[in-house]
Amino acid sequence: MSDSVTGRIRNAGLRVTRGRVAAIETLQALGGHRTVDEIARGLTGRGVKVARATVFNVLGDLATAGLVVIADAGPGPTRYEVATYDHHHFVCTICGSITDVPCAENGGQCIEPAVVDGTVSNVQVIYRGVCSSCEAGDT
Amino acid sequence: MSDSVTGRIRNAGLRVTRGRVAAIETLQALGGHRTVDEIARGLTGRGVKVARATVFNVLGDLATAGLVVIADAGPGPTRYEVATYDHHHFVCTICGSITDVPCAENGGQCIEPAVVDGTVSNVQVIYRGVCSSCEAGDT
DNA sequence: TGCTAAATTGGACTAAGTCCAAAGAAGCTC
DNA sequence: GAGCTTCTTTGGACTTAGTCCAATTTAGCA
Numbered sequence: 001m002s003d004s005v006t007g008r009i010r011n012a013g014l015r016v017t018r019g020r021v022a023a024i025e026t027l028q029a030l031g032g033h034r035t036v037d038e039i040a041r042g043l044t045g046r047g048v049k050v051a052r053a054t055v056f057n058v059l060g061d062l063a064t065a066g067l068v069v070i071a072d073a074g075p076g077p078t079r080y081e082v083a084t085y086d087h088h089h090f091v092c093t094i095c096g097s098i099t100d101v102p103c104a105e106n107g108g109q110c111i112e113p114a115v116v117d118g119t120v121s122n123v124q125v126i127y128r129g130v131c132s133s134c135e136a137g138d139t
Numbered sequence: 140m141s142d143s144v145t146g147r148i149r150n151a152g153l154r155v156t157r158g159r160v161a162a163i164e165t166l167q168a169l170g171g172h173r174t175v176d177e178i179a180r181g182l183t184g185r186g187v188k189v190a191r192a193t194v195f196n197v198l199g200d201l202a203t204a205g206l207v208v209i210a211d212a213g214p215g216p217t218r219y220e221v222a223t224y225d226h227h228h229f230v231c232t233i234c235g236s237i238t239d240v241p242c243a244e245n246g247g248q249c250i251e252p253a254v255v256d257g258t259v260s261n262v263q264v265i266y267r268g269v270c271s272s273c274e275a276g277d278t
Numbered sequence: 279t280g281c282t283a284a285a286t287t288g289g290a291c292t293a294a295g296t297c298c299a300a301a302g303a304a305g306c307t308c
Numbered sequence: 309g310a311g312c313t314t315c316t317t318t319g320g321a322c323t324t325a326g327t328c329c330a331a332t333t334t335a336g337c338a
Contacts, residue, residue, distance in 0.1 A: 014284095015283095015284065015285070015334090015335055015336075016335075016336090017284090017285060017286080017334075017335070018286095018334090019285080019286070020285090035325090036325080036326085037324085037325085050286080050287090051286065051287045051288055051289095052287095052288085052326090053286080053287070053288070053289090053326090053327080053328085054285080054286050054287070054288095056325090056326065056327080057285075057286075058285090058286090061285090070213075070214070072211075072213055072265065074209075074211055074263075075209070075217050075295095076325095077324080077325060077326090078214050078325085078326090090255040090256075090257065090259065092257065093260075099255065099256065101254075101255055102254075115240075115241075116229040116238065116240055116266055116268070116270075117229075117238065117270060117271045118229065118231065118268055118269050118270035118271045118273070118274060119268045119269050119274065120229065120266045120267065120268040121232075121267060121268040121269070122266075122267040122268065123264060123265070123266050123267070124213075124264070124265045124267070125262060125263070125264050125265075126211060126262070126263045126264075126265075127255055127259045127261075127262050128259065128260060128261040128262070128263070129255070129257055129258045129259040129260040129261065130257050130258050130260070131255075131256060131257035132256045132257045134257070135257060135258065153315095154303090154304055154305075154314095154315060154316070155304075155305095156303075156304070156315090156316060156317080157303090157317095158316080158317070159316090174294090175294080175295085176293090176294085189317080189318090190317065190318045190319055190320095191295095191318095191319085192295090192296080192297085192317080192318070192319070192320090193316080193317050193318070193319095195294090195295065195296080196316080196317075197316090197317090200316095214326095215294095216293080216294060216295090217294085217295090279338100280337105280338090281336105281337085281338085282335105282336095282337090283334105283335095283336095283337105284333105284334085284335080284336100285332105285333080285334070285335085286331105286332080286333070286334085287329105287330100287331085287332070287333085288329105288330105288331100288332105289328105289329095290327105290328085290329095291326100291327080291328075291329105292325100292326085292327075292328095293324100293325080293326080293327095294323100294324080294325075294326095295322100295323085295324080295325095296321105296322080296323075296324095297320105297321085297322075297323095298318105298319105298320100298321095298322105299318100299319105300317105300318085300319100301316105301317080301318075302315105302316080302317070302318085303314105303315085303316075303317085304313105304314090304315075304316085305312105305313095305314095305315100306311105306312090306313085306314100307310105307311090307312085307313105308309105308310095308311095
């Protein structure tokens with residue numbers, strides 16, 4: 001497990017450092033879509049002491065390397081998640097929860113490539129609405 | 140022109156105030172996708188003096204009322220634009236420019252309603268890539 | 279083991295956004 | 309059109325998110 005993390009970091013052409021390994025492990029352990037602050041607290045909880053600036057650095061590097069991805073979910077602090085399969089996000093406008101929405105069932109591109117004046121390399125979709133638990137709790 | 144702005148505000152059930160009218164007019168005059176700061180400077184340029192907090196308030200209210208919309212374009216300050224037709228955004232990862240991408244040519248829903256655990260009320264798509272002018276200028 | 283480039287540190291700084299109590303203005307009623 | 313009520317604005321303090329930088333430490337190579 002832990003070995004594969006160091007392997008992935010090395011494969012990405014990055015130096016294997018305590019901070020990077022711990023950041024990925026923490027993000028994996030926490031699961032979901034986490035802010036830099038949550039990750040920093042997670043690191044502290046695991047006994048890994050890292051400077052705030054380092055958490056920003058590390059996550060930025062890992063995101064550039066593709067080991068973690070920025071979970072676009074609209075305004076608010078940037079959220080990161082462990083890079084897995086291609087998916088989008090459903091954001092509840094009431095409780096703010098973010099859930100993954102699988103990208104097209106056929107595994108292909110879920111959105112028609114739009115006609116833009118340039119070259120699209122990445123498409124992100126944010127579904128907004130009310131999640132089932134908020135619907136249930138709504139009076 | 141100006142009358143229609145006051146009309147729209149009133150129709151939305153909001154009081155017609157100097158700040159609200161000026162904010163919409165300024166956003167219309169500036170065009171595009173503007174940050175609170177740009178709008179505040181635009182207001183100052185027009186001789187309308189408003190507190191920073193008011194600009195945040197006003198834009199928040201107008202957005203809630205649907206008179207302006209938040210132009211989701213990933214990290215960075217929130218950007219607003221005058222509510223027009225349904226469209227998405229193409230963000231250049233080099234120069235940061237944001238261009239509108241019309242929603243499906245047939246005028247209908249451009250994205251399949253995804254299977255989510257709740258009710259989707261709104262879908263926003265962010266296309267990322269390199270705009271044509273950056274492609275041209277790229278050596 | 280020693281060297282060098284890369285990563286981390288921590289503290290200062292800027293930008294984005296929120297909060298709140300007091301003052302001011304919109305728009306209804308008579 | 310005066311008065312009243314309620315909503316809006318004000319401005320300043322505050323919080324949070326993120327950047328910057330020079331000094332220090334560390335990973336990984338020879």
